[in-house]
Amino acid sequence: xxxxxxxxxxxxxxxxxxxxxxxxxxxxxxxxxxxxxxxxxxxxxxxxxxxxxxxxxxxxxxxxxxxxxxxxxxxxxxxxxxxxxxxxxxxxxxxxxxxxxxxxxxxxxxxxx
Amino acid sequence: xxxxxxxxxxxxxxxxxxxxxxxxxxxxxxxxxxxxxxxxxxxxxxxxxxxxxxxxxxxxxxxxxxxxxxxxxxxxxxxxxxxxxxxxxxxxxxxxxxxxxxxxxxxxxxx
Numbered sequence: 001x002x003x004x005x006x007x008x009x010x011x012x013x014x015x016x017x018x019x020x021x022x023x024x025x026x027x028x029x030x031x032x033x034x035x036x037x038x039x040x041x042x043x044x045x046x047x048x049x050x051x052x053x054x055x056x057x058x059x060x061x062x063x064x065x066x067x068x069x070x071x072x073x074x075x076x077x078x079x080x081x082x083x084x085x086x087x088x089x090x091x092x093x094x095x096x097x098x099x100x101x102x103x104x105x106x107x108x109x110x111x112x113x
Numbered sequence: 114x115x116x117x118x119x120x121x122x123x124x125x126x127x128x129x130x131x132x133x134x135x136x137x138x139x140x141x142x143x144x145x146x147x148x149x150x151x152x153x154x155x156x157x158x159x160x161x162x163x164x165x166x167x168x169x170x171x172x173x174x175x176x177x178x179x180x181x182x183x184x185x186x187x188x189x190x191x192x193x194x195x196x197x198x199x200x201x202x203x204x205x206x207x208x209x210x211x212x213x214x215x216x217x218x219x220x221x222x223x224x
Contacts, residue, residue: 033211042117042202042214043157056211090156092212102212104149106156 004093004105012111013081021076021108025093031055032074033102034066037088049074078110086112115140119203119215126193126222134188134218136177136203144205146170146179146186147212151200160188160201193222 005024013019025032031050035043045058049068063079072093078085088109092102120135138146145164149157161170166181175190186203203215 035212035214040217042204042216043212045211045213048211058211088156092157094209103159104157 004091004103006091006105006108008108010109012113015081015083015112017081018077018079019081019110021089023074023091023105025072026103029093029095030072031094032068032072033092034076035090035092037090043090081112083112086110115205115207115213117203117205117213117215119218123219123221128195128222128224129192132190132193134201136186136188136215138184138186138205140205140207142207144207147204147206148177148188149202149204151202157202195222195224198222
């Protein structure tokens with residue numbers, strides 16, 4: 001397994017700015033999901049992409065948006081950053097037809113000041 | 114909607130003690146159940162899973178049994194080690210959709 005990689009590892013932004021986080025999925029996986037994990041809490045589902053289309057969304061505002069590329073890598077974009085957006089952002093990839101558990105990346109730690 | 118509840122932490126144990134972390138869930142259908150572990154500064158690692166009622170997941174000495182009648186998936190280990198210190202998340206997933214995680218339970222094992 002090549003694993004799931006995310007970049008950058010850490011990021012510091014100012015309130016009101018925009019940020020893009022990147023995820024490279026496990027080789028052969030066609031589905032990517034993004035989660036937000038605030039400090040001391042469990043991960044919360046943001047959205048999922050399957051074959052470049054959004055395929056489910058959690059309770060997050062439209063300023064959270066994403067993309068999936070033909071090679072199944074993905075981006076998470078957050079506009080108009082707020083202090084509460086400070087969190088660990090996790091990407092998970094899977095091959096939906098197999099029903100196997102998703103493989104999580106190490107996360108990107110975003111701090112908004 | 115679906116939800117997962119875990120016992121409050123932190124849990125502090127001495128090395129070689131018995132571990133139980135309780136997890137109960139609410140789901141509309143028949144979810145798969147998971148335990149993930151998160152070591153300091155890292156992402157989530159799958160510890161074990163069970164896909165149907167009465168299945169037992171096991172890995173690295175940890176076990177959990179899918180109990181449909183009590184909607185539970187309690188994590189157990191007979192003898193914990195200092196290296197087991199981490200945050201443990203119970204989660205469910207239905208029909209290949211997104212995971213729903215519990216709030217996590219921090220475990221500290223003292224030598």
